[in-house]
Every structure is written in structure tokens, then in C-alpha cells.
Amino acid sequence: MSNLDVxxxxxxxxxxEDVSAAPVRELLAARTVALGESTEVRRLLPNLGRRMVGAWCFIDHYxxxxxxxxxxxxxxPHPHIGLQTVSWLxxxxxxxxxxxxxxxxxxPRELGLMTSGRAIAHSEESPREHARSLHGAQLWVALPDADRHCAxxxxxxxxxxxxxxxNGLRATVILGELDGARSPxxxxxxxxxxxxxxxxxxxARLPLQPDFEYAALTMSGAAEVDGVRLAPGSLLYLGAGRSALPLAADTPSxxxxxxxxxxxEHxxxxxxxxxRSADDIRRAREDWHKGDRFGEVHGYNGERLTAPALPSTPLKPRGRER
Known part of the structure; x- marks a missing residue:
């Protein structure tokens, strides 16, 4: 998935340093972003108030x-470095x-997981013959420094x-482990x-790990998460220090x-x-522009994306929260 902001x-x-050890209920507002020719997404992370949840650093709901x-x-076709993309429909x-x-x-309910590591390019499109409805989430996971240059x-x-x-709860484990079940x-x-x-x-109550921080992205219905009723497309940041999460729903959600x-790591x-630095970003942009490092995506009917211009202000740390 690409960030198509110009x-x-x-x-x-x-x-x-900015992660509370205590549970919180912080509702994060989405902003609407155009994605490609005909799709709009609700961008929930990074957000004006928060940038990461664990290693999750990017959330689009569409x-x-x-x-x-x-x-x-x-x-x-567009490039990535230093992250994993998760397609979830x-x-x-x-x-x-x-x-x-x-x-x-x-x-739907299949995991498409791409690890960019040192460099990869990809495209995503609805097949020519496709279903009437499109609904899902695109997620990024930041790679730790020791693995960000992996193959x-x-x-x-x-x-x-x-x-x-x-009590009416069923869950599919997309990544990692939950209640003893582990994703491949x-x-x-x-x-x-x-x-x-x-x-x-x-x-119902869903068991959690107290040393993890959590957030809930609502997809459909009107779920109640830790007593907060949420509309679809909402992201509720829950903080850390929880051993269980109360969930409720009056309608299928x-x-x-x-x-x-x-x-x-920063x-x-x-x-x-x-x-990890402005030089990392600058080199990746230059390599994509020159056609180096990222390889080619074959089969997409159209031109690859052009990287936007770098900001005129220096790329510098701004912290985990604003």
C-alpha cells in the first residue's frame, strides 16, 4: 500500500518515553486521503496525536x-524500505x-504480508473482474534496526x-499471538x-498482555470497546497495562x-x-528516481509512481506524540 500524498x-x-503504563481511552480522528484513481481511505495512523502502536506505524481504513x-x-508500482505491509480485507x-x-x-480474511527490508516495489489493484464491494485495511509494521536491511x-x-x-466473540489472528493462537x-x-x-x-473479555500497548480499529457495526461505543472507521488507543479488554455489541460488529x-527505537x-535518518530517506528517494535498488514490477498497466519532492524544511525528530 502506498502513501499517495503529493x-x-x-x-x-x-x-x-511517551507511552503510559496505565490504560487510556484516546479516540483518534481520521483524515480522508485519496488513494489512486477511485478509492478514498480514512488515515488513522500516523495521527496528530499519536504515531505508533507497538511497531504498527500506519493504518488506512477504506x-x-x-x-x-x-x-x-x-x-x-511504488517503493518501500524498512517496513512490512499488511493487506487485510x-x-x-x-x-x-x-x-x-x-x-x-x-x-477476505487472508493475509498478504510483504517485507520490504532493504528495498522492494509493488502495485495493488482490484482485478479486472471483481466483487461489487471493497472493504478493508492497509497496515504498516516498522522493522527494528537489526532487520530493516533484510532481504x-x-x-x-x-x-x-x-x-x-x-459469549459471541470470535477472532482471527492476523499477526503475532493472541490467547495461545499464533499466526504463521x-x-x-x-x-x-x-x-x-x-x-x-x-x-466478552479478550485476554491481553499488560506490557503491550493496544488500539482498536472498528470495521463495521457499533462495537463497544472498554465501554466506548465506536462507529466504523474509528481508532481507539487503549494504552498499556491491560490484562483483558471488555467488548460488547448489540448488533453484529x-x-x-x-x-x-x-x-x-526512534x-x-x-x-x-x-x-532512521534524513540521509536514509534521501538516498531511497534518489534510488527510486534513478531506477536503482528497488527492481521492477511487471504486469501493471500504467506508469510507476514518481516520488514527491522532499520538504523544504529539514527532516528532524518530532517525538512519538504531537
Missing amino acids: KPAATECGGR GPDDIARQPGMQVP HEGEVLHRDSLGSEQTVR PAFEHHAGLPEISGG GTTYSPLVGADVDLAAGTR SLVLLGGEPFE LLMWWNFVG
Whole structure:
């Protein structure tokens, strides 16, 4: 997934100093961003108030959109460094192509996981023949310094572990581990991502790790998370220090739970790059412009993205929160 802002802001993320050890209920507002030719997304992370949840550093929620007479998602080839992308769908399909030669259609409740490492390029689009509705989330995970130059890779996992919390709760483990169930997706830091379905009348508690910080992205319905009723497309930051999370729903609802150990390192994120310094970002942009390092994506009917101009102000740390 790409950040298609024509004037993307540089954001410094990470560090434990601003992570409260106590539970909180911090509702983060989304901003609307155009993605490609016909898709709009709600960007929830990075946010004016918060930039990371564990190693999760980017959250877009889109749909449900009626694309029966539209091309749907059309994101041209673009580069990444220093992160993993997670494609997660509730409705529709996304065709992934990358510079490793991967070509994979990702469908609802299947994990499309791309590790950029030192450099990769990819495109994402709705197939020519596609479902009427498109609804999902695109997520980024920052790689720790020891692994950010690893070899690029792509994984597709159609079968993911599920847990049942009773009282109307079922969850699919996208990444990491939850309540003893572990995803086959490769991770590089302690984290969790889980898709949680709540039946009408659900009253349940989901076990958590107190040393993780968490947030809940609501996908559909009207879930109540720790007593806060949330509309679809909302992100509720929950902080750390929790051993369980109360969940309730009067109507069928779903949410994505994201969490992990607070990310200790400071990193710099600009456009589609996650680095540690302005030089990391500048070199990645120059390499993409020159056609070096990232390889080519074959099969996409269109030109690759051009990197925006770097900001006129210096790329500098701004902290985990604003």
C-alpha cells in the first residue's frame, strides 16, 4: 500500500518515553486521503496525536465502497524500505504484484504480508473482474534496526488460526499471538494483530498482555470497546497495562485489534519509506528516481509512481506524540 500524498509530511516515530503504563481511552480522528484513481481511505495512523502502536506505524481504513461499475483500487508500482505491509480485507479482492515476481490475489480474511527490508516495489489493484464491494485495511509494521536491511519477501496465508472467546466473540489472528493462537506470518518484534467478530448481544473479555500497548480499529457495526461505543472507521488507543479488554455489541460488529511492545527505537517515516535518518530517506528517494535498488514490477498497466519532492524544511525528530 502506498502513501499517495503529493506533499507527505516527515514524521519521527518510536520511543517509550511517551507511552503510559496505565490504560487510556484516546479516540483518534481520521483524515480522508485519496488513494489512486477511485478509492478514498480514512488515515488513522500516523495521527496528530499519536504515531505508533507497538511497531504498527500506519493504518488506512477504506470502504465499504460500491465498485461494481468502477475500476476499484488502482495503486501503481511504488517503493518501500524498512517496513512490512499488511493487506487485510473484509470484502473484495486485491491483486498484489511486486519486484520479486510475486503475483497474488488476496481475498477476505487472508493475509498478504510483504517485507520490504532493504528495498522492494509493488502495485495493488482490484482485478479486472471483481466483487461489487471493497472493504478493508492497509497496515504498516516498522522493522527494528537489526532487520530493516533484510532481504525483501512476500507471504500469502489463506488459513489463519482462530480463537473463540465465548459469549459471541470470535477472532482471527492476523499477526503475532493472541490467547495461545499464533499466526504463521513472519514478525520481527513482539506484536499482535487480530480481526475480532462480535455477534449481536456479545459481552466478552479478550485476554491481553499488560506490557503491550493496544488500539482498536472498528470495521463495521457499533462495537463497544472498554465501554466506548465506536462507529466504523474509528481508532481507539487503549494504552498499556491491560490484562483483558471488555467488548460488547448489540448488533453484529467487527474490529481489528492492534498491539505490541512499545517501539523503543526512534525512526523517520516519509512517503513510503521508514528509515532512521534524513540521509536514509534521501538516498531511497534518489534510488527510486534513478531506477536503482528497488527492481521492477511487471504486469501493471500504467506508469510507476514518481516520488514527491522532499520538504523544504529539514527532516528532524518530532517525538512519538504531537
